[in-house]
Amino acid sequence: MKTLFVLTLLACLLALVVVDAKKCKKCHKKKYELCLEKGWKSSIEGCVGADITLSKKRLIKKCTRIENKLKACGYSCDGPAPEPEPKPEPEPEPEPEPKPEPEPGAQA
DSSP: OHHHHHHHHHHHHHHHHHHHHHSOOHHHHHHHHHHHHHTOOOOSTTOOOOSOOOOOHHHHHHHHHHHHHHHHTTOOSOOOOOOOOOOOOOOOOOOOOOOOOOOTTOOO
C-alpha cells in the first residue's frame, strides 16, 4: 500500500513539473526585458537590445540562463500585433436651415 501511494505521489509531481516546464514564467520575461535594456544581444527572434555591451560576467551568465529557459518554452519578443486605432467618424454636416414659407396673402 505504501508503494502505491509513493508511486502515485511521484506521478503527480512529475506531471506538475512537465506542465510547468512548457509555460514561460512571467518573472523570466521581466528579467529578460531588463537584460535587453542593459545591452544583452539576443538570439531570440524579434528581440532587440540596447546598443551597449555587457561587461559583467555574472550578468552575462544570468541573461544566458534566462534566455535558454525562454527558448525552451518557445518565447518570442514578437507580441500580438496591436489593433489599429479606428478612424474617427466624420462629423455630420449641419442641415441647411429651411427657408421661411411665404405668407398666403402676400405675393412676391
